[in-house]
Amino acid sequence: MNPALRTDDSIRTEAVPRREWFGVKFVALCVGAGVAVAVLLALTGFIAGIFCAPTLTASVDQLSRIVPEGGRGEAMGCGTAPP
Incomplete structure (x- = not known):
C-alpha cells in the first residue's frame, strides 16, 4: 500500500555546479x-x-536680504565674492 522506502543508493550526493x-x-x-x-x-x-527644499529656499532668501550685494557670493559659501 505504501511506497517503498528509499535506500541510500538512491540519494544524490553530487554538488551543484x-x-x-x-x-x-x-x-x-x-x-x-x-x-x-x-x-x-x-x-x-x-x-x-x-522637506529640504523649502528650508534651503528660505535660508537663501534671508541671506540675500541681510547681506549686501557685494558680499553675497562669500556669504553663500562660494569662497570669494565676485568682482
Whole structure:
C-alpha cells in the first residue's frame, strides 16, 4: 500500500555546479533587486527633497536680504565674492 522506502543508493550526493547559479533566474533576480533598490532610492530622495527644499529656499532668501550685494557670493559659501 505504501511506497517503498528509499535506500541510500538512491540519494544524490553530487554538488551543484557553480555554472547553474548564473542562469537566467539568477540574472533576473539581480536585475529585479537592482531596480527595486533604484526605485527606493529615488523615492527616498524625492521625499527628502520635499522637506529640504523649502528650508534651503528660505535660508537663501534671508541671506540675500541681510547681506549686501557685494558680499553675497562669500556669504553663500562660494569662497570669494565676485568682482
